[in-house]
Structure formats: C-alpha cells, structure tokens
Amino acid sequence: MADGGPQSRRSTPATLHDVAREAGVSLATASRSLNGSARKVNEEYRDRVLAAAAKLAYTPNLSAQAVARGTSTTVALLVADIADPYFSSIAAGVVGAAGDDRLIVTMAETKRDAERELELVRAMRGQRPRVMILSGSRIIGDPNAVALEAELTAYEQTGGRAVFISESDLPFRTLPLANRAGARDLAVELQSLGYRRFAALTGPESLRTAHDRIAGFSEGLAASGGLLPDDRLVRSAFTRDGGYDGMRRLLEAGIGDTQVVFALNDVMAMGAMSAIRDAGLEPGRDLAVAGFDDIPTVRDVTPRLTSVRMPLERIGEQALRLALDDEADAASARAASADVSTEVVIRESTPRLGA
Template identity: 60%
Template sequence: MDTAPEKTAATLSDVAREAGVSLATASRSLNGSDRKVNESYRRRVLEAAERLGYIPNLFAQAVAKGSTMTVALLVADIADPYFSQIASGVINAAEEASLVTTIAVTGRNPQRELATVRELRGQRPRVMILAGSRSSDSEYEQQLLGELSAFEENGGHVAFISQNQPAFTTVQLENQAGAKALAEALVPLGYKKFAVITGPGNIRTGSERLRGFTEGLATHGVELDEESIIHASFTRDGGYEGAKELVRNGLDSVDLVFAVNDVMAVGAMSAIREAGFDPGVDIGVAGYDDIPTVRDVTPPLTTVRVPLEEVGRRALQLSFGSESVQQLATAAPVETKVVLRDSTPSRVR
C-alpha cells in the first residue's frame, strides 16, 4: 500500500522559522500590510515561502481579519442558460476583485431557498446575490427577507436580480417595460390574436412579463382573454407542455404565442412544430431574455434582449458601491431591447 506521506501544507509559522524571523514579520511581508518591513527580511521570507510552497490559508485569514473573500450566488438552476450567464458575469467580476464565488441552487423551491440562505450565512460572505425567479409565496418570503435583513445588519450585503425588492439593492430588469415594448413592436407587424405561456402564478418574473405584455397590447386596443393565458412550469419542458395545451385548445385562431422566457419559447416551438404547424409561418413565436441559443433555432427567435452577463457583473459591483452609487444604479435599470427575428415575420400585406 503506497500510503501517501500526507505532510500537511506549510503554514506561516513554518515560513517564519525557515526564514528566521517572527510570525509577525512573515505575515507582514507576505500579505499586503501597511507596515514597512526591511527589504532584506522581506526577501528572506519570500524565498522561504517559495521554497516551502507556502500558500496562505484563506479561511484562517478570514477568521483573523473578520472578513471573507467570498460572494455567494443563489440561482434556481445553474444549467439554465439564463442563470448560467448571470453566473458567468458574477464570477468574472468577482475574480477581478479577487473574490471567490460560491454557488448554491434552489430549484425554485422557496423552502429550499430559505434553508440555503440560512446556511450560506454561515459562510459570512461579503455579498449574497439572489438571482431571479423569486416566488411571491408570502409565508417564506417574510422569513427570507428577515434572514437577509439580519445578514445585512451583521455587515453583509445583499443584491437581488430582477425583483423589485425595495429593502435591498436590486438590479432592475424592467420585465414589465420590456414585455410591453415587445407587444408594441408585435402588433404593428399585423398580429391580432395572441396567446401567452407564462410560469406558475407565484413566479414574479413571469407575472411581470405577462402584465407588461398585456399592457402593451392594450395600448393598441388588443385584448388578451383569460383562455389565451396558460400557466406552465418555468422551464423548457414547461414551454413545451404549455404549447401542447394551446394546441389542444385549438391553435387556429392564434396568431402569435409569447412565452415569457426563451427556454420556454424554444420548447413551445418544438411542440408547435410537432403538432404540424410551422413556427414563424403559420404562427409567430416570441420569447424573452435573448439567450445565445435562440439565434440558432429555426426560425431565429424574436425576443427581448437582456444583457445577462452584464447583469451579473453589475449585481456584484452594486453591492460594493457606496450608498449613493447604489441608489443611482438601482434607479437606472439595465438596458433591455426588443430584437425582432424571423419567428415573427411581418404579416401586413
């Protein structure tokens, strides 16, 4: 049995001893301290560290300093492109600030989300970023908000993405305005009879987009009746099933289906196609988010672009900014923009 030697990693005391200096001096030479240390000492320490392959223990540092290098990110599902893009932005921004990102997933389960937040607090992260799809289930919501307030009172920062969460820093995603703009861009193309596939009632992002869309239609005097709104799970399969239901209800009268996010829209398109309709020809389809893949489905999907990477980045920066910067940026929402593609060709003449 080739049992490994398993000598534990070199510690700072090892380095100090090796260099023949005190612990204090070693610490000061290695980690950015304001205290000056004689160049010759510093060199000796650095060399000793090199020789021993010393790597400072981040956790011990955190304990000693009373502040950590971590930012915690909560997402519903990291495999969903929406979240993985946000994560990408957060991670990159964090690395630039030499912070470490830890990710936890909630699976859109409020109960689990609450539990996760609680556990995450144990990490004493500098920032906790909660991304999207917060449910509006009030029982848990209260507790969640309470937990987060406590976290902030102990010196942590919280940033929400997408929710308008008055008590905390938020990267506003303008779901309602974006969806409204989409509707207003669609009507002039000649679409008359709309259907919407949205998420479960308790998912805010979905409701907001639905509301905005309805509003946009109303502006043009188009009404969206109850039967054309169908609720499904917030995933690709949800979109697929939603469209199936739409088909069952008789798709013929419908002009255009708006799925409240791109993955749902993509699923819907597949279902529509399977039902023998030709998306983009027989019926328009639109999504929301502009995730990368929608350029590559056929036909390319009309959607509302939201710069997800940028959003993640911004969430991190915001949570560090001074009060005023936060106010400002919270006030100035991220730029969303309607992107018309072939899935919604013009129908006029």
C-alpha cells in the same frame, strides 16, 4: 536517502509565520502580500513573500481568515436553475467581475423553491461569504419572506452584503430589471409587424418575473386596442419542458385564429417551437413565436427566435459592483443608473405579416 529539501522534510503544513520568517519580513507584510489587502506592499517584499510561500508549499487557511475578518473572499450566488442559460449568463458576469477583485464565486441552486432558498441562505451564512447574490425571481406572497429577511439582516450585521437581482420588497440592495418595460415594448413591436391575435405561455402566477412580464405585454397590447384573451393564457413551468407542455395544451384546445405566441422566457419558447413541430406545423410560418431574455442559443435555432434582449452578463457584473459599494447611498445611485435596459430583437420566428 536523497535529501528532498525542506518541503519534503516538513511533517506539518507551513504557517504564515513560517513564510514571514523565510522571506525575512514581518507577519503583517506577509499577510498583506498573500491575502489581497487594500494596503500596498513594497514589490520587492511581495516577491520575497510569494517565493517563500511557493518554497514552503504554503496554503492560506481560508476558514481562519473568514473568522478573523468576519467575512471570506467568496461570493455566494444563488440561482434558480443552473441549466437555464439565463442564470448561467448572469453567473458568467458575476464570476468575471469577482476575478477583478480576487474573489471566488460559489454557486447553489434553489430550484425556484422559496423554502430551499431560505435553507441555502442559512447554510451559506455559516461560510461567511463577503457577498450573497440572490438572482432568482421573487415569489409574490412568499410565506418565507419574514424569515429570509431575518437571515439576511443577521448576515449583513456580521459584515456581509446581500443583493437581489430583479424586484424585491425586502430592504436590501436590489438591481431592478426591466421585465415589465421589455414585455411592453415587445407587444408594441409585434403589433407593428401586423399581429393582432395573441396567446401567451407563462409561469406560475406567484412568480414575480412572470407577473411583471405578462402585465407589461398586456399593457403594450392595450395601448393599441389589443387584447390577450384569458383562454389564450396558459400557465406552466418556467422551463423548456414547461413551454412544450403549455404549447401542447394550447394546441389541443385549438389555437383558432391565434397568430403569435409569446413565451415568457426563451427556454419556454424553444419548448413551444418543438411542440408546434410535433403537431405538424412550422414555427414562424404557421404560428409565430416570441421569447424573452435573448439567451445565446436562440440565435442558432431554426427559425431564429424573436426575443427581448437582456444584458445578462452585465447584470451579473452590476450586481456584484452594487454589493461592493461601501456606502448605501452610492449603492442606491448605482442601482438607479445601472445600464440593464432591454431591447426587442426581431428575427425570423415572427415575420412581418403580408410580407
């Protein structure tokens, strides 16, 4: 029988001790070479360790490392809806930044359910991630807030770091987003284009993001004497289908002299445009539409969608950097100075009136 070499004769997985012995280095040097230690290892020793690990088909025991360190090399990212380009863009930023620090990202979907979010945080605590990022909008008056705070406090006491994206009342590192300011700027820009009569498609009243965006939009209108009538504010799911349903209800009730519809995110806006077409009207010609977030897709729809640009990938990057800052004061400074400002992008879905 042919000799398959040391790897084929081995009946049990190679250990770190085996790698150190094969490389002729100490156990500590082997560990630092393979596990991303902050302490620098002599390049020759590191090459010997890597060669030995490859020869022995060594695989690190990540669970054991997590127990020993108190944390693992993973980043846990919670998103509301993985199919929503808003969250996939944030995830891309987190993944890119994590790669720079040799961290691995795991992701779970909360489905905008506060109770499910709490259950996921509990489950992820057991995996000892180094960082936990909660990217979904907060729920106003969330009955699970006290329990969530307790879970995250216990998680941080074991060495982890929790970060919220968007506004949060909980005492953890938070990367605030300019939802209110961006919507306010959009209202001002639309009025400068000649629009005076508005409707809006928004999410559930308890959703903090929806609350902040509609409040900012109303403020922007009021600054020039404009108004968003209550009977032109339709609440629906914060999704493409929610936008379609909300727009359909608005059309069935009669849009009257409404000139432009503000959908509180881009996927709702795209659903709204489909409903407008199904009603025999043309978006941008018969009824203008604007969204929020400026996800990549809106540049390819017809007409191209006016939106409020949020630097979503940069937001993901900044959230991870915020978590990795060792000092709370440094983290607070990073959050305060983070460049996550918004920009109104006018496109063909809101042409200048009278042009």
